[in-house]
Amino acid sequence: MTEHHHCTCTSYADRARQETVAVEENVQVARDTYRVRFACEQIAEGIVPGQFVMMRLAGVNDPLLGRPLAMYNVVPDENGRPQQLEIVYRVVGKMTRRLSVLEPGALLEVWGPLGNGFPPTETEHLVMVAGGIGQTPLLSLAKEYLHRQTYGSPPRQVRQAKKVTLCYGTGGGEYLACVEDFQRAGVEVRISTDDGSAGHRGLVTELIRPVVESSDHPCRIVCCGPEPMMAATAQLAGKLGLHCQVSLERSMACGLGICFSCVAKIRDESGRWDYRRTCVEGPVFEAEDVEFQQHFSQLKQRPKV
Ligand SMILES: Cc1cc2nc3c(=O)[nH]c(=O)nc-3n(C[C@H](O)[C@H](O)[C@H](O)COP(=O)(O)OP(=O)(O)OC[C@H]3O[C@@H](n4cnc5c(N)ncnc54)[C@H](O)[C@@H]3O)c2cc1C
Numbered sequence: 001m002t003e004h005h006h007c008t009c010t011s012y013a014d015r016a017r018q019e020t021v022a023v024e025e026n027v028q029v030a031r032d033t034y035r036v037r038f039a040c041e042q043i044a045e046g047i048v049p050g051q052f053v054m055m056r057l058a059g060v061n062d063p064l065l066g067r068p069l070a071m072y073n074v075v076p077d078e079n080g081r082p083q084q085l086e087i088v089y090r091v092v093g094k095m096t097r098r099l100s101v102l103e104p105g106a107l108l109e110v111w112g113p114l115g116n117g118f119p120p121t122e123t124e125h126l127v128m129v130a131g132g133i134g135q136t137p138l139l140s141l142a143k144e145y146l147h148r149q150t151y152g153s154p155p156r157q158v159r160q161a162k163k164v165t166l167c168y169g170t171g172g173g174e175y176l177a178c179v180e181d182f183q184r185a186g187v188e189v190r191i192s193t194d195d196g197s198a199g200h201r202g203l204v205t206e207l208i209r210p211v212v213e214s215s216d217h218p219c220r221i222v223c224c225g226p227e228p229m230m231a232a233t234a235q236l237a238g239k240l241g242l243h244c245q246v247s248l249e250r251s252m253a254c255g256l257g258i259c260f261s262c263v264a265k266i267r268d269e270s271g272r273w274d275y276r277r278t279c280v281e282g283p284v285f286e287a288e289d290v291e292f293q294q295h296f297s298q299l300k301q302r303p304k305v
């Protein structure tokens, strides 16, 4: 772990701030997918790629618990100081459904930055693999590696990558969200869809090998999406001899390290299995250390409250 790594590991989220913020913009960016923007300087200043915030709708008790949402983008003010946060979310349940109809001015309770985030690691070619809504933590990471933007306080320094590729798969083309943001940041984007309505027809994991094998540079993989897809990516990375990190999506009740609702089975330094809290010791883990939950029935129930 580098000295810049934001994981506090043994402590709770002691850098986290809670703020009540007003929605500035909330727009649809793809089918069932929205981007919300709000000013939240303290969190925006400290947050790094792969970290997340917990969010609740202010003054609403249903759902009572916050929901974890990855930092998508930090928008600076006219002086270049981090000012606003953007979150991109898929409508899947109560909170996201209610969030999607909020107008500018509506209040949200947000606390963060939470989690460890992606540790800055040197690489010449960063290959990012996203499934479903898993692209959300990867735009800022790409911008950081391509030296388009810095994150954290003090800003963390990452050695510039020569190339960043996003392999991005969804059910159908109508779910592809924010592809232009990645392209504008200088990312090469390769797409797959289950129904063939955009890009390669098939699984996103099928895009990885051609990217790696045709690359002029040594590659490293980061991955976020449904767990079976992350498991397949991790397995392929192992076969290709590539370093791979995954950002796990577990249901979280507190986001602060207190309730243990978010544990994942992780191999520790001595090779033994241990349970780690995804919200403070994750969500980013070394892929080879994770025991993936391959079947949906194995996934823990999400909080209903
Ligand atoms: C670190 C992290 C970052 C995340 N970042 C993002 C992001 O950037 N964008 C984003 O869209 N999402 C993100 N998520 C996922 C997001 O937190 C969840 O989708 C969240 O639960 C949505 O809240 P909700 O109230 O709308 O839906 P919920 O009511 O929590 O339901 C969410 C999903 O779970 C299913 N579900 C609910 N209850 C059960 C049950 N008992 N058994 C089985 N399935 C059930 C629902 O059908 C639905 O598909 C992230 C998660 C983590 C851990």
Ligand code: FES
Pocket (backbone or CB within 6 Å): 251, 252, 253, 254, 255, 256, 257, 258, 259, 260, 261, 262, 263, 277, 278, 279, 280
């Ligand atoms: S969500 Fe409570 S300990 Fe992780």
